[in-house]
Amino acid sequence: MKNVRLIIFSVLLGTVVSHAQNKQLLYDFYEIPQSLILNPGVKTPYKWHTGIPVLSGFSIQAGTSGVTVNDLFAEDGIDFTTKFRDQVINGLKSNDDFGYSGQIEIFNVGFRSVKKPRDYYSFGAYGEGFASIFYPEDLALLAFEGNATNLNRRFNFNDINQQGEAVSVFHFGLNRHINERWTIGARAKIYSSVYEFKSTNNKGYFVTTRGDDNILRNTLVADVTMRTSGVQEILDIIDEDTVNTQADLASLLISRSLFGGNLGFGFDLGFTHKLGKNSFITASLLDVGFIYHNKDIKNYTLNGAASNEGIEIRLPEDLTNLSADIWQDLIDDFERLIPFETNNQSYISLRPIKLNASYRYNFGQYTDKSQICDCETTPISKKENFDYKNAVGAHLFMINRPRGPQTAITAFYQKRIGRALAIKTTYTADKYTLSNIGLGLNLQAGPLNFYILGDNLLGYQNIPASNYASLQFGFNIISWNSN
Numbered sequence: 019m020k021n022v023r024l025i026i027f028s029v030l031l032g033t034v035v036s037h038a039q040n041k042q043l044l045y046d047f048y049e050i051p052q053s054l055i056l057n058p059g060v061k062t063p064y065k066w067h068t069g070i071p072v073l074s075g076f077s078i079q080a081g082t083s084g085v086t087v088n089d090l091f092a093e094d095g096i097d098f099t100t101k102f103r104d105q106v107i108n109g110l111k112s113n114d115d116f117g118y119s120g121q122i123e124i125f126n127v128g129f130r131s132v133k134k135p136r137d138y139y140s141f142g143a144y145g146e147g148f149a150s151i152f153y154p155e156d157l158a159l160l161a162f163e164g165n166a167t168n169l170n171r172r173f174n175f176n177d178i179n180q181q182g183e184a185v186s187v188f189h190f191g192l193n194r195h196i197n198e199r200w201t202i203g204a205r206a207k208i209y210s211s212v213y214e215f216k217s218t219n220n221k222g223y224f225v226t227t228r229g230d231d232n233i234l235r236n237t238l239v240a241d242v243t244m245r246t247s248g249v250q251e252i253l254d255i256i257d258e259d260t261v262n263t264q265a266d267l268a269s270l271l272i273s274r275s276l277f278g279g280n281l282g283f284g285f286d287l288g289f290t291h292k293l294g295k296n297s298f299i300t301a302s303l304l305d306v307g308f309i310y311h312n313k314d315i316k317n318y319t320l321n322g323a324a325s326n327e328g329i330e331i332r333l334p335e336d337l338t339n340l341s342a343d344i345w346q347d348l349i350d351d352f353e354r355l356i357p358f359e360t361n362n363q364s365y366i367s368l369r370p371i372k373l374n375a376s377y378r379y380n381f382g383q384y385t386d387k388s389q390i391c392d393c394e395t396t397p398i399s400k401k402e403n404f405d406y407k408n409a410v411g412a413h414l415f416m417i418n419r420p421r422g423p424q425t426a427i428t429a430f431y432q433k434r435i436g437r438a439l440a441i442k443t444t445y446t447a448d449k450y451t452l453s454n455i456g457l458g459l460n461l462q463a464g465p466l467n468f469y470i471l472g473d474n475l476l477g478y479q480n481i482p483a484s485n486y487a488s489l490q491f492g493f494n495i496i497s498w499n500s501n
Contacts, residue, residue, distance in 0.1 A: 039079065039119045039148060039372065040415040042428040042444050043458040043471040044490060046290075046300055046376055049404070049440050050460055050469050051128060051494050054140050056374060057302035058191045058203030059288035062138040063404065065497040066129040067467075075123030075144065077490035079473075081450040084114035084153065107162050112155040112177045113421065119148035123492065130499075138193040140205075145275060147212075148370075149182030150419060165226040165236070175222040175242055179420050184212040185309070186275040191286070201290040209282040211309050212274045213248030214367060218420040229327040239323040240356055245365055246318075247280055247311035282309030284369055296380040305369040312364040324355035373416040382407035408433050413444075424449065438462050446473070456488075467494040 045056045051067040052075050053060050069075060085105045121144055128140035156173040165173075191205035222240040229235035255266050273279075284307015290300045413428040426448035434440045439461055446454040451474060458471035473488035 040426045057288035058205040067496045069126035070493040075492040078120045079488040080118040082116045083449045084110040110153045114153045117150045121146040136195045141190040143188045147184035152179040172223040172225045175220045178220045181216040183214040186210040199292045205286040207284040211280040215246045217244040235327045237325040240320045242320040244318045250316045251314045280311040298378045301375040304372040307369045315362045322356035371418045376413040378411035380406035380409045
């Protein structure tokens, strides 16, 4: 039970910082090589590129569709219990969720084939993690109000819906420019899971009704499962609390990140299609795959049904015979009827599939006056590289979640300023916020590339009151296609 409490505590702690893994600023921003990760069929205007190890790609996102930190902790003279009841207990619904995700790129390399210049190969590795926790509306109300004032109400266990993981991803991709209208791509992936917890598709309920022998009857029907992979060994190392704990934990995490964890396979697909002279559509399907979990497995189950009317006491003779054994008999009866069990059964988890699609219209004649200058670096050809001065469009993102797809819709404007700078602004609407304005900057200084992308800029005025925050940045070295 101690380990169960630790897991639950870790999950709830995650809700404090608590978004779907949408990267609308980076998607189709093809001056940035990391856009290949989001669409293996994106335009590739490079001879080769290499990310600066560990610094080439970093992103973090966090969001909540309901309550914010400011809603609960603002110094507004309102009692915290009152705010908690109004904003959380009475304010949140079972479809409200909390989520966070992060990614760090270990290395990223790409190069154009000498023999087949229409082909661009890329490979690399990154680590990522996420958590998605839906608000347990019924159980929270039961914990806050109790059952005495909620007779005949069923508190459903299907509100228990949460999952999270950390995983290393090793990938190899091929991008092929077929002709002036089509560019396609595919990417193969190997997953090495560090840890995972998952509790979805739960069933059952708790209800209190009028009793026959006593005043109240409590009925519990449960079919609840939490699967964990890689968690138990981490907790065991932490529980040891020795001088070697930190080193042992680091060694374990590194080993699992380098094919020592539970392994899986997947793939990405994508394309860019030119509709007319200045219009394009793109799409990608990411993380179609699975992980087979067969190492360090510990699953928790609660399965069964029972009804109880409390302790039957005969007055007045039992008044002098109340002992701890009576209460223990009650506990043992529930545990016998509804056993709380653990097992080590292997399982397969599917990856959270992501879909991207966009429409883009370029306008404004692109002219690169720097082509006539005496530059030390090879000038960039508008024909082989950038085909826009201005661009507008729309982007659709969807990610598969336990309670159905989460969707985000984005409108964007993109502009190039000379050879050195490209800017992208976005407006995104999703379940977390309807006022998400983002800004991305890409700076090219000779071969050195730097980008920084920030979402929900209005929220930075008061981060505790914001429903969503996101930041991405990285450094690359790029050799562009010849004229």
